[in-house]
Amino acid sequence: MQHVFSRATVLALLALMVLSAAGCGGKRSIIIPQEPVTPQVQQPVRRSALDEGSEALKRGDAATAERIFGMMTARTDITPEERLGAWRGYSMAAEANAHPNLALDGLEGWRRLDPAADAGQDWQDTWYRAMSRISRTESRQRATAVFGDAARPWGLRAQAGLIVATRQWEGGDISGSLQTLSNLWSQAGAQAGAAGSQSFRAALENRLFDELKRSDNATVEQLAATVTPENEGRYPYNIIELESARRMAAANAGSLRALETLTRLQRSGNFNDPNLLGTVLTPLEQSGMRASRTVALALPMTGAFGNIGWKISRGAGAAQWELSRTGVEVEVVVLNTESPDWLDKLAALPPQCVVVGGPLRTNSFGAAKERGLTGQRAFFTFLPQLDGGEEGRVAWRFFTSPDDQVNALLGFTQDALGVTSYGVLHPDDAFGGKMASLFAERARARGASVASTMSYPTGKHQEWNRIAGSFVKVRTINSYPVPGATFEATFLPDSWKNTEMLVPNLFFHGEDRQVLLGTALWEQGLAGQKSVDVRNFGLAVFPGAWNGAQATPAGDALARTLREAGNPDAPDFWVGLGYDFVRFASNMGLPEKGWTPAEVNRRLADAQRMQWAMGALHWSADGHASQDLFLFAPTSDGFKPVEPTEFRQKLERTRERHEARAKAAATATPQ
Template identity: 35%
Template sequence: MPTMKIHTITPPFLRTFAMLALAALFLASCAPRLTVPSADLLSTPNLIVEADAAWERRNYEAAELYYAALLERPDLTPDALPKVYERLADSALRSGHNHQARIALETWANMDASVVRLRSWERLYLDTMAALNRGERLRNHLRWLLATSDLPWETRADAALWYGEYFRNRGDFDRSLETLAEFYAQAPSTADRAAMEAAYRATLQSLDNTRVIELSRAVTAEGQWRFPYVLVGFERGVRDASDKAAWSGIWRTMRTLAARGELVERAPLEQTLAALEARFGLPRVGVVLALPLSGPFGKMGAGILRGAGLAQWRLAQDAMDVDLRVINTDTPGWEARLAALPAHYSVVGGPLQVQNFRLLSEGAKGRRILDTRAVFAFLSSLGELTEGRDAWRFFSSRDDEVRSLVRLSVDQLNIKDLAIFYPEEAFGRTMAETFYREAAPLGARVRGMQSYPPRELKEWSRRVARLLKVPADFKDNKDAPLDPPDFGAVFLPDGWSQAQTLLPNFFFYEGDQLLYLGTSLWSRALDSARNIDEHYYRLAVCPGAWWEGSEGGRALQAALTGEGLGQADLWVALGYDFVRFAGKLGTLPAGWNPADVNERIASASSMDFSMAPISWDGQGVAMQEMYLFSPARNGKRLVNAATLADAIAKARERRERRLEAYEKRIEGGGR
């Protein structure tokens, strides 16, 4: 143990000297001002009786004096020493004589090193070091406790709870919970873990609301299911349960923690929750999906509905009652039917189409559908409305797509000079503007921009040549290598079918060493694409919100397979994730405001997504971390930045070799 020097063998004369010195120090300096002769007049057996009586009466100053005096007695038997030292240290500590407590403990340990294995010695030692404000020594001792296997688990478990309280009382809530988690992970048996859980549950129940709230702020999304975080989160729910307006969301969080907490004993949580349910009722959540179930977008709507139905079923298995209503946005008057629903249908997912979303914002402020229900649009943008105030998004944005592409180019491939080649229509212009706006803050420079008419295919080649600054006499000497462009990547905000025509044009003008950045339209099309000519797409990248090989994607597919519900895709994942998210969000209280929704989002979003995870900032603005893919022969594959960088380097080397070969031919007089 690094905190003190301990000898396992002490010569008798040194032992006697140590006891006499300790007793003298207590009697002469810091011991309480009681009549010393009264101790001298007592025989050793009677002095033991008086010392024990004083300690049991909690007259710690007298007990400290008597136990110190006992150490002077040559006829004190060795078997009495452990109790004398322990009670001397305890009495001194309780009397405020912290240094004397330390001396007693260390003298005792130097005489018998095995005492450090005792829970009583360990607890007294920790209390004494804390009273002496020996923070560094306590931290060193903690490291030793976590590393050693010499102490009984009961002693270490008791120390774990002590350190949890020590850090908590100093406002270091992260360290308090981390320490408990570290010791819990070392518990030798399930019984030991269960005992630690029970002890910490009792600790949490004894804390006031302020302390529980402070601890709950240290619970992370990654650790929320583990001890002690799961117990803290659950206890926070217990304290907040009386809030009628928030009970629905609180109940769902507590229910999930009780069902999924990685604990030995979850029964106490379930019993507590059952008592709260009996008191406050079992919440019911109303969720609406506004989807096209017919027409050109009907297939997407059907996929979302399939995922939503699976989520509703699985939530029901966890006793979470989600009342799901579906409104077909492809039929006239759908918005009126949405407005007429009871108030507890307070959360809406969808719609999928911009023109339908606009219908929800019609009417006077305060009387719009957006003002009475929290709408999470399945759109990349809310247009002129303010995200997090008028409505919310449950879908990737243009910024998400652009951000993922620029970060790959700049941060991982060190390509900072970029260009944009966009179609002359609304989507292309908007994406080009977004790319231009986002590039500079992320460390990129846009070196070139060129538009092209989307329906005039013959013009595309000329526009590509203009972007690449191909000289006018190129056709007269096609063997002469072209100068490389002053950018290393091109953003192509158009669909996959257009990309299949565009990229060969770039290759015709020796653009085979450029990185081609596509949109999520590519990714969705590639889900069903086959027999792709990979020659043009080795250096092509596109973002996507769905990857079947992700952990969440595999879990969703397993759930679908188990219920005989077919294959997963982006739309199924969207419905599955949204209903589970809405279930955690809960029924909004009457008179809710955007701040209420944003506050609930913070906890509801801490879930396992099947698609790319979505997060929201404090203002309710969503951000999705997109996956990045490259086209492959039969679909797409996840981008490996190192492999892509190597492919770019090889393409540049091939260009250099062509240039060198051409120069040699010119020097040799060849053509």
Template identity: 30%
Template sequence: MNRDKGMHPSNHIIAVVLLTAFIFAGGCVSLQKQPVKVPTVSTEMMTTQTLTSEADKAWRMRDYVTSELYYTRLLARTDIPENVILPATERLAVSSFKSGHYHEAEARLEEWKRLSDKAISSPVWQEYYFETLSAIKDYPKLREHLAQTMEDPFLPWAIRSTAGKNLSGMNQDENSLAALERLYAIAPEDANKTELEQWVMNGLKSKSKAEIDAMNELIPSGGNLKFPYELLVFEKAVRQAEDTEYWPMSWRAMAGIIQNGQITDKTFFTEILSGLESKYGIPRVGIALVLPISGRFQEYGWKIVRGAGAAQWEMTKAGLDVDVQVINTEAPDWLERLQNLPPWYTTIGGPISVKAFKKLEQAGIYADKVTFSFLAKPGNLEEGKQAWRFFSSPEDQIRASLDLAVNDLGITRLAVLYPQEKFGRQMSKKFFDMAAMRGARITGMESYPPRDFPKWGKVVGKLVRAPQKQAQNEAEGLGEDAPLAETDFGAVFIPDTWHQAQLLIPHFFFHEADTLVFLGPELWSQALNSARDVEARNLRLTVAPGAWWPASDGAGRLKEVMNREGLGTPDFWIALGYDFIKFAGRLGTFSEGWTAETVNGRIAEAQNMDFSLAPISWDTEGHASQKLYLFRPEQNGKTRIDAELVSTTLAKAKGRRAARVKAWEEKQAELEAKKAEAAELENTEQ
């Protein structure tokens, strides 16, 4: 079918569509109705051939009001030639749109599609259909149309691509980015992906800093290395590079995307990074690890160093200049060595002992170097202002246990059994307070002498109120074999070592408190890493939090690195070193006079990484929290569990108890029946 040049939308129209359709575009193209002109000659006096000629003339002159009228009258004729119907319908659709009659335009576009199965393959039809539905604000229909068009494998890629781009401008939320993510995923050729990458980057250049920041907030977890989210990160890094404080972090973000991201046209992005490198240089990041490399805890120190070495090697291969200096906290001059490091060593990781941290604190080094302690608490320093934490806290451990017991299992009555020592008392107080914040009640609390084993059975009996239950049975005339009533709490927190817990928990079963969930600290899961021949049958409701799980995705990636470099099998301490160096490398260097606000701002960016341990996150105030895994004992170690598994195990325990009580009741009923029968027989004989 012949079309004159006026039949095609101009390049200007397409450009406007693309610009307005790009991410978070505001509103549609400004459209106004054309002034109405009255034809000088009545169309009723024209022959069909003349009317066709006049309509085409008005069309060529871009007199769309007149062409709309003429083509409308023409299509109403019964003697219109068959070969005129489709072109007349096409031109009527465009004329109606140009005249501002958008509902009429929609009807004619739908008729055009009915007459020709090639309509949806036409850029003209697609563009005017988009503009028409936008003009009448039928957004649900438009959104559905664009999504279907984008996914249609039988349409030309140019049509599908434009539909996807337009769809990305439909919403001012994460759906816009999700549409681009899907469009990139279905792009058939690398050239198509390259075009999308450059289209997005060109669009981002026109965005303000506030818009870029807002769009970065919409990046889903784990999306930093996926299109289009990686380009948002890249563009933000490009802009931050202007601030020399942020350059090392920006460089790390851009280099990581080029090396590990989904981008197809690596040359395009490498040229951007190279231009910045020529201006600012390749950044050098210095990280100091203060650890025990000799003495009692040297095993842990060396493991952290191994993990740090693996991370440093990975980063060096990516082109990042990372210096890692290890300082032995067992050496008498370790503080002096730390203070004399070159100026680019601005971040400290460690120590792992409270004693060493106190020395660092007293020396005031934390005021000059950004310090991340490998401890549950950064000494007497204010977390998020004077020092930071790269380790789980007691609150993290208790939170994981309460999430399971209260939120998942619905247990709102709890008990605490703690050793009479500092750790036990502190953990018990935190547990009490955090449980109360969730609306749970502590209905039982007892303490025990940590080394006086003979007294433990009596203490546990008191906690579960065994003497009162036995007295109640006696008052009701029940024998010693009568089951004891259940406790009024569903879970008990025992803040002690795993060795002690193994000796305590059997006392609960002795007193028939066998439907309880036993909650412990991270000490349990750490000990279970090397435990063997554990009597796990009665410990299936024993739960402990932990940061290391070898079967997690992050741990799997660390294993691959360790195996590739011949560094052995990773564990918690190795993962700690590996994660910290990756994290600290993302922070970059800090200039003299840094502030807590600067550090917390860097942390907000750096924490968006893949952890091999349970992920750590920091709030805007710099307070860390770690979402710990949950474990239960197995014969030779531990296994990760979830709420569903614990719930099922608890239901089985309750089922076994109910069956035991029922069996006792049936036996009692049988005995009563025999007594009654004997009495009746005796009366008969008399």
């Protein structure tokens, strides 16, 4: 039988063939039958074709469904309702058949027939899945366009924003990604009232969780590094932490750490989808696992340092009680290092006691090391320094170092005051000499100079005045002492008691413009003082690791717990040290067996992300500790935090008065 084609029919078929050929590059939006059928012999589409396609899609035969629906979209003799159903089915089938570009084209065909289609869940879910299959560059471009189109439904725009954030972190832009996610969360709060807001935010939580599951370990670790105690409870950081915990739980050695993390997240209660956390937490709880730890503290509980040991243990007890109220059981075992059998007791502790805080004294740590106990447990000593090469390998520090003190002083004087030249006046003992050398080394490393270094005999106070005059290069002008020192600040690494006697000698020789820099030793001498003569210390500063004048969540919690326990005294550094250590140790999550120093160093990156009562401690990748310190100024009743602007203004006024006196001395009439 001869087929007869009209001109219009021929043109239509040619157009369809061109569209089909153009789609061969991966973006075919229409499927053409291999054997064209003329209108004269074309049979009407049976209404059951939609059902056939839907049934094929339900049973997982996406290829057949795509073919059936694709054929329907090319027909001209179907009703508008059938055409809408065909485009809908074709979009979903093409996506399921891993043809994302065809699916996206199909979605546009669906939306042309029903402009409100993109507000529906099926349309949005198909779009989201298809976008995850195309190239990262194209998906980011498409998603950015949708995200910025205020005319599109919010639910779709939110999913587009999440895709943008995902592509950002895949491209290394972690901060940009987090900002996009935070913006999404804020915008979701303004959508459709409280109920709608919760629904949108619950969807954001689940979508982000799904995206993180598909991300590689390196990316998740980068994102997890941005989680802090302050942001842990809010989106997107709570979802990032949830995924980190899920991955930890997948490793047997990390299950306990995961449980502790999940317990913290559960306390925050900041999930809009209440079931999301349970997907990770419930299996751990059902396994019978409990968040429990045993932590040892090696402290002098008697003798000259017994008072310090009791303060540390008091803070540790506060942390233990606080953790127990949140479902984390910590057993704290305190060993008196002044007792002759303390090493035997330490060796006999159960294997789940992996982390030891202390000792506080160098000789006690040496004894533990000689006994071989440092290879059995992870010691976090309360010592300012360890022997060369030991830190991060044999043991770790949980204490301020001389480096921390010097860096804090140099940072303040250089950055806030513009000081570039220093003098060092130190006692002639081992501590003074070591601190003087360290200060000079760090100052020069920061581009500053040490113009003068001089020592004084510790026990010969009668010589201090002469040495002070030589140090400031004093000369007499018309009977007035005028110092000739060119440096702007003086480092004084000595106790407060000795410094109190030394500094008046500088003033005797007319040197009142120096910024006087002390060490943490000053805090010990000033703590609890009620009547201190600070007339010569208006420009003095010293570093410390405890700032009782600054309210922090952890510090407030410590003080509250102590009050509840019947202890009205305000906590100090030593109490804060014990409190922070127990909470830190409970975060370490070291396995009972098989841990290594490298494993400790790796876990430190997570364990240090907590709210600190004292100045925050940080550890480098090789396990070396540093601490953020506060700066204080002596007062008549102790000391107070330094306010940089106020201090700088006082320094400028003092320098002006000094210059005026020097000029007056130069023009005075000799007597």
